[in-house]
Amino acid sequence: MIRYTxxxxxxxxxxxxxxxxxxxxxxxxxxxxxxxxxxGVRANDAxxxxxxxxxxxxxxxxxxxxxxxxxxxxxxxxGQSLSTxxxxxxxxxxxxxATLELSVLAMALAMAIGAPLGLYAAGQxxxxxxxxxxxxxxxxxxxxVFWLAQLFILFFAVKLGWTPISGxxxxxxxxxxxxxxxxxxILLSNSPYKGAALADAINHLWLPVIVxxxxxxxxxxxxxxxxxxxxxxxxxxxxxxxxGLSETRILLRHALPNAMxxxxxxxxLMFSILMSNIIVTEVIFNWPGVGSWLVKSIYERDYPVxxxxxxxxxxxxxxxxxxxxxxxxxxxPQVRKELYAER
Amino acid sequence: xxxxxxxxxxxxxxxxxxxxxxxxxxxxxxxxxGEIHTLVGESGSGKSLLAKAILxxxxxRWKITADRLWWRHYDLLALNAAQRRIVTGRDxxxxxxxxxxxxxxxxxxxxxxxxxxxxxxxxxxxxKRRVDRQTRAERLLHRVGxxxxxxxxxxxxxELSEGLAQKISIAMAIxxxxxxxxxxxxxxxxxxxxxxxxxxxxxxxxxxxxxxxLMITQDLTAVIPESQRISLIYCGQLMETGPTEExxxxxxxxxxxxxxxxxxxxxxxxxxxxxxxxxxAIPTLQHMPIGCRLGPRxxxxxxxxxxxxxxxxxxxxxxxxxxxxHKDSEHD
Ligand code: SF4
Numbered sequence: 254m255i256r257y258t259x260x261x262x263x264x265x266x267x268x269x270x271x272x273x274x275x276x277x278x279x280x281x282x283x284x285x286x287x288x289x290x291x292x293g294v295r296a297n298d299a300x301x302x303x304x305x306x307x308x309x310x311x312x313x314x315x316x317x318x319x320x321x322x323x324x325x326x327x328x329x330x331x332g333q334s335l336s337t338x339x340x341x342x343x344x345x346x347x348x349x350x351a352t353l354e355l356s357v358l359a360m361a362l363a364m365a366i367g368a369p370l371g372l373y374a375a376g377q378x379x380x381x382x383x384x385x386x387x388x389x390x391x392x393x394x395x396x397x398v399f400w401l402a403q404l405f406i407l408f409f410a411v412k413l414g415w416t417p418i419s420g421x422x423x424x425x426x427x428x429x430x431x432x433x434x435x436x437x438x439i440l441l442s443n444s445p446y447k448g449a450a451l452a453d454a455i456n457h458l459w460l461p462v463i464v465x466x467x468x469x470x471x472x473x474x475x476x477x478x479x480x481x482x483x484x485x486x487x488x489x490x491x492x493x494x495x496x497g498l499s500e501t502r503i504l505l506r507h508a509l510p511n512a513m514x515x516x517x518x519x520x521x522l523m524f525s526i527l528m529s530n531i532i533v534t535e536v537i538f539n540w541p542g543v544g545s546w547l548v549k550s551i552y553e554r555d556y557p558v559x560x561x562x563x564x565x566x567x568x569x570x571x572x573x574x575x576x577x578x579x580x581x582x583x584x585x586p587q588v589r590k591e592l593y594a595e596r
Numbered sequence: 597x598x599x600x601x602x603x604x605x606x607x608x609x610x611x612x613x614x615x616x617x618x619x620x621x622x623x624x625x626x627x628x629x630g631e632i633h634t635l636v637g638e639s640g641s642g643k644s645l646l647a648k649a650i651l652x653x654x655x656x657r658w659k660i661t662a663d664r665l666w667w668r669h670y671d672l673l674a675l676n677a678a679q680r681r682i683v684t685g686r687d688x689x690x691x692x693x694x695x696x697x698x699x700x701x702x703x704x705x706x707x708x709x710x711x712x713x714x715x716x717x718x719x720x721x722x723x724k725r726r727v728d729r730q731t732r733a734e735r736l737l738h739r740v741g742x743x744x745x746x747x748x749x750x751x752x753x754x755e756l757s758e759g760l761a762q763k764i765s766i767a768m769a770i771x772x773x774x775x776x777x778x779x780x781x782x783x784x785x786x787x788x789x790x791x792x793x794x795x796x797x798x799x800x801x802x803x804x805x806x807x808x809x810l811m812i813t814q815d816l817t818a819v820i821p822e823s824q825r826i827s828l829i830y831c832g833q834l835m836e837t838g839p840t841e842e843x844x845x846x847x848x849x850x851x852x853x854x855x856x857x858x859x860x861x862x863x864x865x866x867x868x869x870x871x872x873x874x875x876x877a878i879p880t881l882q883h884m885p886i887g888c889r890l891g892p893r894x895x896x897x898x899x900x901x902x903x904x905x906x907x908x909x910x911x912x913x914x915x916x917x918x919x920x921x922h923k924d925s926e927h928d
Contacts, residue, residue: 488697495651496712496768497685506711507700514702587701587754 257582265575272567276560277322283556287311290556291322293333293341332557334550341561345543349565350433351421352535352542356527358458359465363523366466367473368516372509374474375481386474394471398530402464402537409460416460419539426450433541461538465530469523476519481512514588517581521574528570599626600808601650601776604664608645608832610881611657617881619645620832621889624907624914627776630806632799634819634840636855637829640878643812646829647778650810651688652680667776688776689769693784696761699753705764706749709733712768736767741797759790763797770801777801780812795820816844816859828852831879831889833904838913848913848920850894888917896921 280290288302288311289295296302306312310321325331331341370386377383410418421435422428426446431438435454444450484490485508493503532544539545547562549555582588608620620642627633637643649660652672665672670683692698700708710729713736718725737745740763753761762782769777779798783791799822802809811823819826819840826844827837828851836849847853854874876893885891887902894901900918907914 488692488694489700492690492692492698493700495653495685495690496771497681497714498711502711507703510702511700585702586752 254583254586258579261575261579265571268571269568272564273323273326274319276326276564277319279560280556285556289335291332291560293335293338293555293557295335331561334558335555336553336558341557344546344558345561345565347430347433348541348543348546349569350437351435351540352433352531352544353569354434354436355458355461355465355535355540355542356524356531358462359527359531360469360520360524362462362466363469363473367470368477368513370470371474371477372481372512374478375485375512378482383478387478390471390474393467394475396467398464398468399533399537401467402461402534405460405464406537416456419537421457421541422450422454426453461534461540465527465534468530469527472519472523472526473516476516477512480515481508484508484512487511514581514585517577517584521577524573524577525570528566532566598628600629600668601625601627601810602664602666603650604662606646606649606660606662606665608642608649609659609661611659612881614882616659617884618832619881620649621904623829623832623834624837625827625834627808627810628824629775629808630802631825632802632809632811632820632823634811634813634823634826635829636813636816636819636826638814638878640831641829642832643829644780645832647690647780647810647812650684650776650778651690652677652684686772687774688778689772689774690778690780691762691765691769691782693781695758695765695782696753696756698765699756699761701753703752704749705751705753705756706733709736709749709764709768709771712771714772717772732771736771737764739770739801740764740767741793742767757790758786759793762786762794766794766797766801770807773805774807776808776810778810778812781814781818782811783818784814795822816855819844828855831884833889834907834914834916835890836913836915836917838915842911842913846922848908848910848915848922849917850896850919850921851890852915853921 280287283290286296288305288309291309292305294301294305308321309325310317329342331345333340334344370390374383374386377386406418409415417423422439426439426444426449428435428438428442428444428450431441435458436451439447439450439454442450490503490508493507494500531542532548534540535542535544536548543562543565547559547566550558550562603623603625605622605624606620607618607622609616609618623642623646625633625635625646635643635646648654649665650667650672654660660673662673667683667687672680672683675683699705710733713729713732715725718728718732720728733749734745737748742748742760742763748756748760748764756764777798782798783794786794798809798811799820801807802822811820813819821840823840825838826840828835828843828849830851835851836843836847843852844856847856851874874890874893874895879885879889879892887904888894888897891897891901896917896919898919903918905916905918907916908920
């Protein structure tokens with residue numbers, strides 16, 4: 254396990270390093286001045302610009318420019334926004350919190366719906382309910398998220414008026430941004446109306462969370478069902494039956510843990526898909542997260558922000574994938590053998 | 597002979613697109629208490645189906661008929677599914693080739709072993725039962741010849757060699773002291789030394805506690821000396837059965853003869869290749885010959901062979917052939 258962990262971590266760092274190379278190169282491919290693209294400081298601010306030229310080694314070779322870039326990048330100096338002049342890194346953290354909140358809730362909801370429905374469908378194999386569940390999940394899987402989001406807004410927010418159209422919380426509550434996660438921020442705040450604010454935030458939250466959860470939930474239904482059906486065919490389940498173990502024990506102790514193995518393995522992939530959906534959803538719901546921030550920066554050609562957003566999302570996906578892989582290998586020791594034939 | 601398992605004229609018919617096919621055709625088998633009986637047949641000969649029929653793993657679409665299918669004093673065909681499960685669950689157990697696939701890959705060996713000990717045999721309150729279970733599991737491992745029990749119990753199935761996995765399967769199978777153990781090619785794909793260990797273990801268990809063993813194998817090379825009796829099956833028909841010595845020394849049946857010369861001439865022949873002394877290949881399910889199913893491949897076949905030969909008894913040996921290789925002078 255230690256060897257496996259090390260391998261994964263090394264791979265993670267190599268990928269992250271390649272990502273910095275890519276970001277560094279982008280500054281030269283973007284139109285305009287590379288130093289401005291990198292730091293957000295324009296050449297007409299002569300004093301600051303001159304200082305940066307030496308600080309960022311722009312009077313020296315490309316290689317030392319990269320080293321300087323890397324040094325600044327690691328120390329959290331990601332430049333400033335071209336449009337707002339605010340520091341990219343400090344802006345990013347609460348946005349990341351908001352995005353994480355959305356994704357964690359959506360993922361949790363997807364699991365809460367998807368896994369039990371998949372198991373249910375497996376239990377009803379080829380019965381009419383199995384067909385209904387699988388049919389529904391296939392149709393839901395095929396709906397593009399931007400369309401679904403707008404449809405939901407039109408129906409639940411505009412037509413029924415159950416929920417606000419956009420945003421995180423009513424600004425009247427005047428919640429200070431700390432972690433970026435609105436629920437956490439309300440709990441951390443000293444607002445006298447915590448309860449009301451919380452209710453309002455949840456009212457804002459549930460629609461985007463459902464929109465986001467649908468895609469991973471449908472994937473979970475299919476994966477869970479198929480893997481459960483496959484596990485039930487396995488020799489060890491049949492021999493457990495032959496040995497006279499109770500059906501509950503067979504299901505809970507032997508079938509379920511094994512059936513969840515491919516599900517766990519797919520969680521990383523599901524998260525990646527969720528992240529690409531989250532960008533669109535944040536824009537539509539005007540959610541102050543990394544996704545909408547990134548899209549806005551692209552419209553405004555705000556290159557420092559674009560880099561920060563790209564790196565944040567890519568790093569998040571990588572981190573989650575590695576974490577899922579490590580958990581998978583830890584929980585299911587037999588896969589380590591498949592991976593490296595180690596004993 | 598007091599048979600605890602008595603099978604007379606057992607037939608199994610499967611429904612296929614081209615009508616019913618008899619995969620087991622009037623099969624006979626008698627097994628005495630504490631006896632090791634080896635059933636030899638190539639793949640597709642119906643030997644695994646026979647094991648399933650005995651254990652009651654029956655597909656409802658199969659048509660099973662028999663003059664007798666008795667286990668001790670139970671008429672197995674007269675029991676309903678639930679009663680049958682109780683009888684077979686209590687009295688019988690089975691081990692297989694590829695033993696590790698019969699162990700849950702996600703659960704430690706110790707946990708699975710403890711689980712296989714019947715709860716009814718434990719007494720006392722929760723904690724005492726737990727300790728009891730543990731000591732019984734250890735004793736089971738000792739019985740199958742595993743000394744380092746603590747180490748093995750902590751392992752996952754993928755950390756076991758095939759030989760060790762088979763020993764653990766055996767330990768789990770004998771946890772409730774079955775009276776019949778069916779071993780379906782238990783040593784396929786194992787090294788010769790491991791193979792020997794497993795066979796010795798099975799023979800010891802049989803002798804030690806009067807457990808009958810039905811050993812199912814592909815060919816005659818795997819017949820162990822402890823096996824008292826042997827039966828050869830070809831395409832669902834019983835060819836020859838009798839005490840191992842006599843059948844191997846002086847076979848009556850052309851099929852036995854062919855299998856014998858194969859096992860002598862080429863010990864390492866790959867499975868499913870053509871037999872060196874029988875021309876042709878094993879017929880498919882859809883094209884079963886009528887009469888003696890060995891007919892198309894039998895060098896001695898004549899016109900009478902389109903009728904299925906009845907079992908002929910010569911002393912201890914029984915065979916189904918119109919033209920046996922020799923006649924016993926004293927009895928004919
Ligand atoms: S009955 Fe005929 S075909 Fe069958 S084994 Fe005997 S000689 Fe051969």
